[in-house]
Amino acid sequence: MTASLEQLRRCHFAVDLGAARTRVYVKGAGLVVDQPSVAAVNTRTGALIAVGEFAEKMTGRTPDYIRVARPVSGGTVVDIDMAQRMLRQLLGDKVRRTLRRKPVLRAAACTPHDADPLAQRATIETLVGLGARRVELVDTLIAAAVGCGLPVEQPEATMIMVCGAAATQLAVLSLGSVVNAVRIPVGGEAIDHAIVQHLRLRHELTLPSQSVRPLQLALSGNGLTPHGPASTEIHGLDVATGLARSVQVDTAAVRDAIQTPLTAVVDGIGKVLRDCPPDLVADLADRGIMMVGGSALLPGFDQMLRHATGMPVAIAERPDVCAALGVGAMLEGRLEPISLDPVGD
């Protein structure tokens, strides 16, 4: 599915439409958009009121006539029209004018490794609606690996773990291709959800829908590991009375609450390694796993994986924007193509 480096070099901009955030890389200008994938619409007039950070702030605080929409769900564009309007607004007039000047506008887009043809079509249509005459698709796993500087083009194994909002994708790469990959439908959202449920059931506390990142609150410091704080104070609303209340939450209990989603991720690592050729697995014992994606920032997640797998685990320098920077590097021609042409007899 991944386009060739030659095709990507001819693209003018690249888009990574994620369930949580949208990133746009414009050739020659760098990362110009990194905003939540959210749009707010006036349902009476159909007009777009806000996009990105501001629209996200509106979530849960809107009157009847304003709808806050998320056009991307589970890594797939579910509302093409809304995604186009959101992207147009996020790009702004200046960037759009620059792109419009290209005689044949070419775009690249990151797509999950296992995206089905319908999901791929939806991404392509979204960008065609923005004026792109050709759209190249790039596997998010490869883009992220390039973005964090892994030597993907070498004949040695590298393991990348893209920890997104809706899903975690894991792959072993070698010679510029995916050798084996899995997609686990567990990401930052599932972990947040597990904590919200825990607070509701154990402490009868609800958290305002979007104002706080429940995870950050509950796991302040290094809460995912036993070395973190023993308890942490959380502010929320009492389930029964609706009044504001604060509780001391035991971090060990929170750790247990998120064990189920995190176990699925550990199982995924085992699954990828089991189906890999032994030589590549041997490479990985030294090289380990590289974590990218926003959820890689979950405090202590890397230590937990290190403990569970016994492998070295590292977090990329800018984990959240790796995929966008990786596809950007391909657009700028910073990646040398590997030659796998027949060498002759």
Ligand SMILES: Nc1ncnc2c1ncn2[C@@H]1O[C@H](COP(=O)(O)OP(=O)(O)OP(=O)(O)O)[C@@H](O)[C@H]1O
């Ligand atoms: N510092 C942090 N600590 C914990 N979680 C974080 C942090 N920063 C971001 N996240 C989580 O990372 C997720 C967003 O990651 P990212 O931007 O990679 O997602 P995405 O690319 O939009 O998602 P997907 O790849 O699933 O479509 C959110 O669930 C968010 O809660």
